[in-house]
Amino acid sequence: MTDLGRADRTAALRLRDAFLDAGFTADGLLTMLGASAYAALGRGEHVPARRALQDRHGAEAELARLFVLGDAAERSDVARHLPLDDLLALGLVGGGATLRALVDVRPYGESDTDWYVVSDHGPDSAGHDVGEVAVDHVLGVGGASLTLARLTPRVQVDRALDLGTGCGVQALHLGRHAGTVVATDRNRRALRLAAVTAALSGQEWDLREGSMFEPVAGETFDLVVSNPPFVISPGHRYTYRDAGLPADDLGRLLVTQAPGRLSDGGTAVILANWLHLRGQDWRERVASWVATTGCDAWIAEREVQDPAEYVGLWLRDAGGRSDDAEASAEHDRRYAEWLDELRAMDAEGIGFGWVVLHKGGTYGAQGPRIEDAVHAPRQPRGDEVAALVAARAGWARWDAFALLGARPSRAPGLRLVEEERADAAGRLGSMPSRVGLVDGWRPDVVLDSVGLHLVRQLDGDTSLADAVGSAAAAYDLDPDDVLPGALLAVRGLVEDGHLLLEPDDA
């Protein structure tokens, strides 16, 4: 039994009202703390928030100290702002005359929502026992959570699945645009906290316990999202982090199994880590995961770390580093063991990224799109992911002949930058040129003069055939020689969102 009973739901709704009345909201917290301390909280660092709150009084500050910083509070003070019986019934606080929050309750939300995410206290909070976190620790909203939330296309769907829901942050976002949200986790504690997250946020989800896709066997979804325990680590120390599978098998299994749970036209967005093995291109490795899925796939790598960086990051993440000699020796032993395991795999690095699968896409004809997004100016947003998926799905309709008759247009905000360069004789020529979107997520694309001319012609009224003809004429070239490169360039520019190709152009 993972969901809350009726009485607990009612208690959660009363608490929600009391939180709102007290001004304990994400906007309120941001205003009270300031942007820098608020951002530090997001990184699990509490000191700036503690300093910002030290001279603050009133309900909002008291609740932030109790639930966000994990400080103790007098029972009578808490009772002035919140219904104590409800807090105790939901297991949010414990103690006698002095109360402590047993979990972190964090106001969270999009601009027009007030949600509350319930998780365990992080290793830096006063509410956390000194030392490392527990095996079944339930993580709050972290960097990876926000990455996935930002990447997910926010289109209205019938059924959505959040695999590995933890505190429920992805499910909250899905609740805004999915008729039904199914949220699963292998960790029963996580499901209990997710149930409280949903109730305090005024949402209802179908919560199910189990590993990987087991709890949803035989079902299909229009949207699947997962921020899974992707860390490539020895053994199974923390459920939120370690899948207990060899090497990067977790990513491979999720990517190969997700298509079976997608409805036709459905999309899956999965965060993953993969190995960079000596002598093997990581692209081949991850491409092999999607090769038999029958889905179109977009694989992007946003960061690569060397083994020591990687191990150091994840050991710090779980806390437990201390001046105590025994703990310090244990930390160093684990560090060495982890490095040994990565070395035994022949790992030179570990890539962080995402895999987007689209069922009913045109995989096979075009192969997956695989890219290194390490130098991207920012992460793509869900609407950009949706546009890329749609553009790739559209290629099935566009044979070369249809494409020549189409009338692509430049995306609003497209910048064409022409750089002039003098040759040895001092004559100015315009080369090379770049095209990019203002505040786009991709680095600019370099174009030659013919490509630049082509893009300049594409105003939504001119056919691609005419634009190719015009570009060829401008440079005294045969249009047949220009055509293959032009078609390839246009495909890339459409997928990147630089050119728009409406479906009814076909």
Ligand SMILES: C[S@@+](CC[C@H](N)C(=O)[O-])C[C@H]1O[C@@H](n2cnc3c(N)ncnc32)[C@H](O)[C@@H]1O
């Ligand atoms: C990194 S946390 C992500 C939590 C949350 N979805 C987010 O985006 O912040 C990974 C979650 O996957 C769960 N998990 C671990 N192994 C799992 C498995 N085999 N099947 C399903 N969930 C699993 C963990 O308990 C944890 O809640």
